[in-house]
Amino acid sequence: MGPTARIGRKPSLWAAAFIFLSVVLVLSAIFVVPRWHNWKPLDLAFELSRGSKVSGTFASDLSTHFSLNLAVKPELEKTRLHCLMGMESPVENCQGVGQAIQIEWSVSEDGKEIEKGDSTPRTSSYWSDVTARSIGYFKATANRKYTVSAVSLSDAGDLRKLSPRLIVETSPAEYEGFVFLSWLMMYAAVIPLITAVVILVTAWLVGMLKARRSGAGRANET
Numbered sequence: 001m002g003p004t005a006r007i008g009r010k011p012s013l014w015a016a017a018f019i020f021l022s023v024v025l026v027l028s029a030i031f032v033v034p035r036w037h038n039w040k041p042l043d044l045a046f047e048l049s050r051g052s053k054v055s056g057t058f059a060s061d062l063s064t065h066f067s068l069n070l071a072v073k074p075e076l077e078k079t080r081l082h083c084l085m086g087m088e089s090p091v092e093n094c095q096g097v098g099q100a101i102q103i104e105w106s107v108s109e110d111g112k113e114i115e116k117g118d119s120t121p122r123t124s125s126y127w128s129d130v131t132a133r134s135i136g137y138f139k140a141t142a143n144r145k146y147t148v149s150a151v152s153l154s155d156a157g158d159l160r161k162l163s164p165r166l167i168v169e170t171s172p173a174e175y176e177g178f179v180f181l182s183w184l185m186m187y188a189a190v191i192p193l194i195t196a197v198v199i200l201v202t203a204w205l206v207g208m209l210k211a212r213r214s215g216a217g218r219a220n221e222t
Helices: 003-007 009-035 078-085 157-162 172-188 190-221
Strands: 042-045 053-060 064-072 103-109 112-118 125-127 131-140 144-152 165-170
Touching (some): 042 053, 053 165, 064 078, 078 157, 103 131, 112 131
Antiparallel strands (some): 042 165, 053 144, 064 165, 103 144, 125 131
16 A cells, blocks of 8 residues: 555645645745735936936825935945935035935826925935935825926936936835735745644554554454
8 A cells, every 4th residue: 555545535635735825825925915015116217417307107006105215226435325325424424525416306196296305305215235315205195196207407427327216115114014924924834834744644654553453453364
């Protein structure tokens, strides 16, 4: 009698169900939960030469505050890059290297301007595969369309070589809960997988025990 026969059909079906549940949890954690909302609805190349303009329209699928971020590749010496972006603090560290970006931006809905600003205020910034600095914020409502426009009032010099982009995205606080849920589902996927292994191993051992007892019984009869 083979191992599959010893396990039996019902335990095999239960094990398959738990394995399927584990796969569903993993796939959902990777592909569904992180894409529940469009956290970064706009990502536009921005030349940053004097007078260059960029504009894009998106439909918001959640009500939240969006941040307008200018992002560049971190391919300059760190302090110099931060000074050119207007991110360095204290500014005394810049030693004559001034902020290179001068940007005005606006947000409109149905052709009506609802928010505007510029890159003068020093706001939040972040570092990942890019170096980014926020140049403004605006509030959006779910299921409405918004047009974001920006114009560079100066030539950004070295920053133009770093593939600058204007990115509209939510704050990390908005999607941190979804990231946590995604990781939680990944860890939870281990439970049905372990359960499936326990079912299969237990059924196999029970099958082996029954086979031995059956063999011993036939031997006694002879």
